[in-house]
Amino acid sequence: MDILISVIAKIAEYVGRQLGYLFFIRSNFQKLKTQVEKLKITKESVKHKIHAARRNAEDIKPAVEEWLKKVDDFVRESDEILANEGGHGKLCSTYLVQRHKLSRKASKMVDEVLEMKNEGESFDTSKKPYDEVVPSTISQTPDFKSIQGQLADKLGLKFEQETIEGRARILRKRLKMERSILVVLDDVWEYIDLETIGIPGVEDHTGCKILLTSTNKHLISNQMCTNKIFEIKVLGEDESWNLFKAMAGEIVEASDLNPIAIQIVRECAGLPIAITTVAKALRNKPSDVWIDALDQLKSVDVGMANIGQMDKKVYLSLKLSYDSLGYEEVKLLFLLCSMFPEDFSINMEELHVYAMSIWVSYMVLILW
Template identity: 35%
Template sequence: MDIATSAVAKVAEYLVDPIIHPFTYCCTYNTNFEKLNNEVDKLKNARESVRYKVDDSRIKGDGIQHHVEKWMITVDKAINEVETLIADKENSNNRWLKGLCPNLKTRYQLSMKAESEANAIAGLLEKGRFDGVSFRTIPEETWLNSTQGFMHFESRTSTLKEILDALSNRNFNMIGVYGMGGIGKTTLVKEVGRQAKEYNLFEKVISAHVSRTPQIKEIQREIAEKLGLKIDEESETGRAGRLLERLKKETKILIILDDIWGSLGLEAIGIPLADDMGGCKVLLTARSHDVLSSKMDCQKNIFVDVLNAKEAWSLFEKMTGDCIENGELKSVATEIVKECAGLPIAILPVAKALKNKSSLYVWKDALRQLKNKSLLGAAYSSLELSYYHLEDEDLGGEELRKTFLLIGYSYIRNVKDLLYHGMGLGLFQNINTVDEARDRAHTLVDKLKNSCLLLGGWRSEWFSMHDVVRDVAISIASRDQHVFAVENEVVPLTSWPDKDVLKDCTAISLNNSNINELPQGFECPQLKYFRIHNDHSLKIPDNFFTGMTELRVLDFTRMHLLALPSSLGLLQNLQTLSLDYCELGDMAIIGDLKKLVILALRGSDMKELVGEIGQLTQLRLLIAPMLPTESYSPRCLIELIPIRRTIYW
């Protein structure tokens, strides 16, 4: 009996199922396609959600996970296939006998395909539930992929080879490069780093600028950022420990520390020197041999000399173009190159200023300004000459010159700060929006770089100014615009200018200031710009701003401002207020600054964004730290709605 039952079941499996199975697909034809459409809609929504996250990550400069990119390609292909299947459904012959009966064979095939595609799409939906779509990339320094700026002269090539040989020597872990200011040390060591990376001497090459007043935290931040390392510790020692731990894991890394002026403790920064257990090789640049040999204990120091006469002429000729082939100009050009004394920082700006100038009197005037000067005087004269020759058909030389001086005496180093300060001073002409001003700031910086008056930074929006160039800029600004600028650790501020000088002063800039108290009765009726970078507590008299009502830009950086002075409310012409990286308390007085256009509070320690900010009806740009929602008063949130598009967190 059991054998008979089994036999009947087997017969049914082979004879009945092949009939029932296709019939089932025919019956579920519409259901399967409805399910497929629903699954496709879900997949399209999921794809758009992932695509938004991917686009946002790319804008931020992050890399995209490989499996995410692969999923998106598979999804696009699957959606295309489904759309083809749906088109086949619409175009297929689904009925026969003159439309009286459905075409069962076609329906069976399409229904089965729809079910299969729906199941596949459901699987793709499940795989698309990503915890994250991106990863943080470590941007490589732009100069590592460019030879621009390096002069392939015999003297430079031989020096470069000497440095590379020293870096290849296992006995040397710290090498110094020295020469006078403006000789081209920075350009040379960058080319060393580029070739060292290209020839696999090192897996990583990173650089940091030290300057005359080294800021340990800034150096640590710069190195850590280029390593892709996040440092949360506030103390220098804690940051040094974290950096040391990371760098000891590197086996082939070169760190370039540019512009050393005195003793610099590598351990205090967190840089371990190379040994058999890992660590870094360090390449230093300085103006003094004693700094490298006595204060930094470099095992080998390499001198960079001025260009010889042939090299200097070749560089000048390359920069000025064909115009010096004119017999009269060539004789004057020869004298100009001689006055520049082989100093690239003198040759390049003069050559840029005279490029394609065909008038003999322009060249003779340039020569007269360079004559009878010492070497440093020649550099100063050449830089002043390039400043006075700043001109542009689109922007106008006056705007470029003012930008150059502002960067010089304000010590700003990026386009954002130039934007904030420049807008406050009304520097940018014929612009109507913040975006237009930002474009103009980028353009002006590029113009100054092309004129050899600014150096590039490790990212496109950053820049630096050579010390000699800055000295010239401050000298011109002091003489022509009555600017008072001091870098305190270089020229200690022992006393303020007398009252007569202050009455004519248009700008005051104190960089790395360690003064403890601002003076009473500060009468500066012409003052438009006031900046103090102070890492210490600074006492500000409550009536301090009463004598500077024309002020347009006020920048207090890294200060303890638990209570803003009441006289701040008198600054009715103030356009830009920057309180970056400050400890801030009561800020209600800000509501009185009715003409304020830019308010910057980057990195500041503050408990709340006060409602009085909502009274600033002219505000176009607010840069504030991210605060919890409850830290914004309701009135502040309501009032800020009109400028929301220009808030940058």
């Protein structure tokens, strides 16, 4: 008897489900429509991530490309199914078999679309070339303890040792624990013994790669013995203009400013620091200021001997930015900040104390 009841229950469940396909066809179609629209949004999000990854020279996982193709095929199939529904939510065919088939297909596709949507949302579009990337800024006067501290912070490492040698030993051990790691040493001015810092060489840890940035090609290629050099060129004409326009605003397209803006960009000689500095200084300024700026950038004498053409362009752009600060108090504050070491993290309270001290001294001199 129990077996009979169980069999009848199973049959009833099956029949009920099949009848449900007939009665809830509009509901199934609507669910499919809704989920397909959400899938399309997820697809656009994934495409945006792919675009960003490619601009960053990252490789795209094959699974991501396959997912996009699968989504396109699915959307086409769902459109064909939904095309059987009239513009007012009524089916063109009234045959029960056809209604059952379409409704059942729509219901099954809802489950598929949910699975595809979840898969798309979980994608990390690119395969990262390294498990860890740890950067450190070196600057003109390298502080080995500071460099070790920067690397340790990125690795979640705490030093108990006080000496550079002791910290180097722990840092080297920690870096070797990573299967694949990129150490970035930015703004290198002089030869640095990486072993002293605690960075293992390639022969000591093949999974550790080191990226150095420097303006001194001889230092990088000969003294630091790098395997490969990537020389960064100045920006091209179109790149320079696009960067300047992004920093200065659409005003550069105005008929009265456009010819002046083009000449200013040329004077920046494709140097990003010159372009961004000048553009920000001229943003929202009247045309006469732009004309004066062009004259300054064309200046032949910068009052400094033995300065190269590229350094001259950078100097003139920075001077223009400094002159545009306006108030003398602002310029003095800028000069005060420049007295701190390169890449120094300036404490605001400390800066305020120094500024007040200078102001008091200035007032005493006036009263004297």
